[in-house]
Amino acid sequence: MKKRIQAPKGRMIHLGEVAHLLAQGDEEKLKRLPVARFQPGNSSVMMVEWMDVVRVLRQIGPEWDFRQIGPPHTIVEQSSPLNRSRALLVFPVWLLLFVGSGLAIMNFHADVSMLEVHQRIHYLLTGVESERPLLLQIPYSLGIGLGMLIFFNHVWKRKLNEEPTPLELEVFLYQENIDQYFVDHEKAKRAGSHDSSG
Structure with missing residues (x-):
């Protein structure tokens, strides 16, 4: 998983953007798989976890074996054009x-x-x-x-x-702290939503 990427709001985020892939077969096809999208109500930052990637890959190859190396998530930041103000x-x-x-x-x-x-x-x-x-x-x-x-x-x-x-x-240290805060906050939010739905 890549550490951090930028993507415009509303555009589909593909697997090749959030992860480096090494696969037997058609890697280009895998890189084009949709993984996530910024929703209108979302904040300007979201997180794509390794399990989100596995969920997408399981739909194509349920028998495939997956290995994750590096960070277990990618932080996706909404990119915005530089405005004059x-x-x-x-x-x-x-x-x-x-x-x-x-x-x-x-x-x-x-x-x-x-x-x-x-x-x-x-x-x-x-x-x-x-x-x-x-x-x-x-x-x-x-x-x-x-x-x-x-x-x-x-x-x-x-x-x-x-x-x-x-x-x-x-x-760099400031960005690392922000990223870690966002990851912890997002995990706590997801854990809370799983508890309330379960």
Whole structure:
């Protein structure tokens, strides 16, 4: 079973979309078997379990032997076309994050009295007191930007190396937690519906 896929609402989801198949015979025919469909009342995410796949395959080959490898379910997310209102939100969010991070850095420097620290280090290194120790402040400012590039592992769209960025890791862990929550929630819902029908 594949971990997660996207499909438009209302379209039939086929076996080849939710599972990798290895079979003797006509694999292409098996891949085209309908497994599930988003119903109008469904949420934007649904789960196709291994048992749903077995149920479909049993109708064609009751004597067949099935083996499941990997996760026992596939999460199917409703794909939606990108609308303009969402795209227009990118600039205000970017601006908010840019200004917010700038303010956070400036407030941090004010809290730790960075100017006084630079003035003191400048005096210790040169023996000259300076109101604006640019000799330290310019490399320090450039170093903050360079450090951010190295930390986030991106220069425009190019990655510096193959390691995932901290943001990619956080998004990955967040998606893993959402998927696990959805699986647990869906299993509890299905168990409740089986109890009430039994």
